[in-house]
Amino acid sequence: MRTTLQPGLTNRLTKYLRTTQQLIEEGRDAVSSKELGDFTGINPVQVRRDLNAIGFSGTRGVGYQAYDLVEAVRDILGLRQTYNIALVGAGNLGSAIAASTILPKRGFVIHDVFDADTDKIGRTVGNVVVKHIDELAKSVAEAEEIIGIIATPANAAQHVADLMTEANIRVILNYTDVLLHVPSHVDVHRIDPTAQLMHTLYYLTQAEGQEAS
Numbered sequence: 271m272r273t274t275l276q277p278g279l280t281n282r283l284t285k286y287l288r289t290t291q292q293l294i295e296e297g298r299d300a301v302s303s304k305e306l307g308d309f310t311g312i313n314p315v316q317v318r319r320d321l322n323a324i325g326f327s328g329t330r331g332v333g334y335q336a337y338d339l340v341e342a343v344r345d346i347l348g349l350r351q352t353y354n355i356a357l358v359g360a361g362n363l364g365s366a367i368a369a370s371t372i373l374p375k376r377g378f379v380i381h382d383v384f385d386a387d388t389d390k391i392g393r394t395v396g397n398v399v400v401k402h403i404d405e406l407a408k409s410v411a412e413a414e415e416i417i418g419i420i421a422t423p424a425n426a427a428q429h430v431a432d433l434m435t436e437a438n439i440r441v442i443l444n445y446t447d448v449l450l451h452v453p454s455h456v457d458v459h460r461i462d463p464t465a466q467l468m469h470t471l472y473y474l475t476q477a478e479g480q481e482a483s
Contacts, residue, residue, distance in 0.1 A: 285312065286343060300336055303321075355382075407433070
């Protein structure tokens with residue numbers, strides 16, 4: 271049984287994982303807590319605490335073995351298996367998600383793409399042919415470990431969430447600005463670039479204030 275992690279720790283571990291994977295792709299064998307901190311914006315002391323919390327330690331003067339770190343974090347986050355994605359929305363955003371080359375490397379496969387626009391049905395986005403949204407329930411029933419992604423206009427988001435819930439999808443990534451109403455057993459994660467931008471601007475104004483003082 272996998273250890274239950276606090277959301278904050280899960281979020282930070284995900285950042286360490288993504289950063290270390292990128293460094294490995296650049297040919298790195300080891301990474302220090304300072305480097306992880308610099309790339310993720312997390313205090314190096316917190317980095318060490320987090321990795322110690324999952325039983326992973328580094329070597330003084332060397333840092334953490336990059337490949338071993340990736341394996342340890344993947345284990346603790348349960349990322350050993352492949353997860354299928356049901357993506358609804360074949361517009362610009364949905365097409366970009368479907369065409370991503372990063373997702374397969376991280377264990378996520380675009381299983382199906384759906385849309386309600388008949389002009390988009392039958393087109394290929396990424397390597398997947400767009401299906402009509404009415405086929406969602408049938409397609410999801412034929413797959414395992416499905417994660418739903420909503421990349422539709424805001425006015426369609428709740429309807430899509432309802433369809434996903436009825437199809438027994440229990441994890442949904444919501445790229446719209448709509449607050450979705452779903453049953454308690456469904457886990458919704460809202461991807462909000464605006465919130466990230468405001469978070470970034472806060473630190474920018476803080477830095478500008480320090481320079482002016």
